[in-house]
Amino acid sequence: MSTQVRRERERAERERAIVAAARDLALAEGWDAVTTRRLAAEIEYSQPVLYSHFRGKDAIMAAVAVEGFAELATALASARASAADPRQAVADVAAAYVAFAEQRPALYDAMFTLAVDLPFASQGVPTDLARGFAELAETVRPAAGDNDLETFTETFWSGLHGLVTLMRSGRLRRAGHEQRLAVLVRRFSH
Amino acid sequence: MSTQVRRERERAERERAIVAAARDLALAEGWDAVTTRRLAAEIEYSQPVLYSHFRGKDAIMAAVAVEGFAELATALASARASAADPRQAVADVAAAYVAFAEQRPALYDAMFTLAVDLPFASQGVPTDLARGFAELAETVRPAAGDNDLETFTETFWSGLHGLVTLMRSGRLRRAGHEQRLAVLVRRFSH
DNA sequence: CAGCAACGCTAGCGGTGCTAGAATTCCGGT
DNA sequence: ACCGGAATTCTAGCACCGCTAGCGTTGCTG
Numbered sequence: 400m401s402t403q404v405r406r407e408r409e410r411a412e413r414e415r416a417i418v419a420a421a422r423d424l425a426l427a428e429g430w431d432a433v434t435t436r437r438l439a440a441e442i443e444y445s446q447p448v449l450y451s452h453f454r455g456k457d458a459i460m461a462a463v464a465v466e467g468f469a470e471l472a473t474a475l476a477s478a479r480a481s482a483a484d485p486r487q488a489v490a491d492v493a494a495a496y497v498a499f500a501e502q503r504p505a506l507y508d509a510m511f512t513l514a515v516d517l518p519f520a521s522q523g524v525p526t527d528l529a530r531g532f533a534e535l536a537e538t539v540r541p542a543a544g545d546n547d548l549e550t551f552t553e554t555f556w557s558g559l560h561g562l563v564t565l566m567r568s569g570r571l572r573r574a575g576h577e578q579r580l581a582v583l584v585r586r587f588s589h
Numbered sequence: 590m591s592t593q594v595r596r597e598r599e600r601a602e603r604e605r606a607i608v609a610a611a612r613d614l615a616l617a618e619g620w621d622a623v624t625t626r627r628l629a630a631e632i633e634y635s636q637p638v639l640y641s642h643f644r645g646k647d648a649i650m651a652a653v654a655v656e657g658f659a660e661l662a663t664a665l666a667s668a669r670a671s672a673a674d675p676r677q678a679v680a681d682v683a684a685a686y687v688a689f690a691e692q693r694p695a696l697y698d699a700m701f702t703l704a705v706d707l708p709f710a711s712q713g714v715p716t717d718l719a720r721g722f723a724e725l726a727e728t729v730r731p732a733a734g735d736n737d738l739e740t741f742t743e744t745f746w747s748g749l750h751g752l753v754t755l756m757r758s759g760r761l762r763r764a765g766h767e768q769r770l771a772v773l774v775r776r777f778s779h
Numbered sequence: 780c781a782g783c784a785a786c787g788c789t790a791g792c793g794g795t796g797c798t799a800g801a802a803t804t805c806c807g808g809t
Numbered sequence: 810a811c812c813g814g815a816a817t818t819c820t821a822g823c824a825c826c827g828c829t830a831g832c833g834t835t836g837c838t839g
Contacts, residue, residue: 406816435796445819447798456796512702515758528760546772550765554748554772557761561751562744568705570718571747575740582736582744586776593837625827635788637829646827786835795826804817809810 414452416442418462425463425505430513433460461517464509465524471510472531474499479534485541490584492538493559497580500563511560532556542588555587604642606632608652615653615695620703623650651707654699655714661700662721664689669724675731680774682728683749687770690753701750722746732778745777 420441424433435456439446453459478495482488500507517524536552543551562579565571571579610631614623625646629636643649668685672678690697707714726742733741752769755761761769 434794436794446796447820448818450797451817511755511758511760517759547765547768549762550768551772553755553761553765554752554769554776557751557755557769557773558744558748559751560755561747561749564754565701565743565747565750568701569707569709570701571743572739575737575743578737578740579744579747582741583747586744624825626825636827637789638787640828641786780839782838784837786833788831788833790830790832792829793827796824798823799821800819801821802817802819804815806815807813809812
């Protein structure tokens with residue numbers, strides 16, 4: 400009886416180890432370096448074990464992405480909470496968003512570029528993603544005016560996402576980064 | 590003497606066939622379906638022939654992307670030229686940009702998501718990309734105000750790019766598409 | 780017409796994600 | 810204490826990927 404409990408605990412721990420290994424490997428060497436063989440070696444089990452936890456490699460990446468959503472939401476909340484005033488909050492939250500994406504590129508990729516088939520309509524995933532979205536929404540609320548807040552927030556979010564992705568793919572001059580962010584923030588501050 | 594000319598012409602034609610096959614296959618079934626084996630079969634040559642034209646699969650995708658830059662620039666120029674007034678031009682060009690990305694998702698991916706190592710600093714590629722960028726810049730010029738035009742344009746572009754990519758990865762409600770575009774356009778119109 | 784150079788092909792390398800089926804381990808009841 | 814059976818893990822392999830070495834053929838050139 401208690402043995403079964405222990406085995407489930409060990410199993411859960413191994414699952415966490417898989418996600419952690421995938422995350423660490425992706426952050427260190429990019430997602431191309433994350434292969435099922437390396438992952439298996441990392442957790443010191445054979446390949447097929449991965450498939451008793453996840454449907455496939457995509458599902459592992461999705462699990463990493465879910466962790467990322469939680470972290471992003473926390474980072475945004477922290478930035479908003481410590482802002483001097485609502486006006487400054489937009490700039491601070493925007494900076495926090497961009498910093499998150501720049502410091503954890505692999506994580507950001509898993510969340511928004513790869514792993515398209517996340518269970519968005521299901522539970523768990525939307526929770527943390529919605530948390531981050533809600534932070535953005537509260538931040539830009541004073542500037543929304545007549546606009547529908549959700550629509551307004553999505554547009555602001557798109558601006559941030561565009562800056563981040565175009566920047567990292569080398570389509571934007573690295574120099575103008577601060578200025579572009581300032582332009583975006585200013586456009587969504589009143 | 591003229592035989593050599595003919596062979597070079599045939600060779601150039603084959604190269605065009607490779608790019609065309611890659612493009613068609615990507616548009617029809619996505620880039621995952623574009624393998625060197627299928628490409629070789631499509632042009633009725635063996636695999637190694639591809640490597641006498643391109644350094645590798647990435648280079649083929651880059652060639653497709655270059656075609657895309659030219660098309661996008663043309664689409665934007667056309668939209669701007671036929672706009673009733675400068676105010677309307679922003680909306681029309683934005684709509685044209687989004688329409689381009691939606692109607693040729695694989696092409697857009699090659700241009701902005703995949704194929705990171707395009708020769709940006711070289712000739713040829715920047716020409717058409719810069720043409721598209723210049724169209725965007727001229728479109729938003731009246732609204733730039735004190736802002737540096739290049740920075741302002743890049744920020745607007747990021748907004749469009751963010752809308753397109755978040756939309757297609759399912760992170761945005763498909764319903765609010767028009768409204769979000771309207772919000773962005775309005776923010777970059779004065 | 781002979782010789783040679785350029786060309787395109789066959790075959791194969793090391794890698795990928797994933798899986799069937801054998802082998803092992805470990806638990807529970809007698 | 811031990812043995813039968815179920816659960817779990819591993820070995821081995823499939824089909825495919827991008828890419829390349831080296832052979833065979835073709836076709837131009839002197």
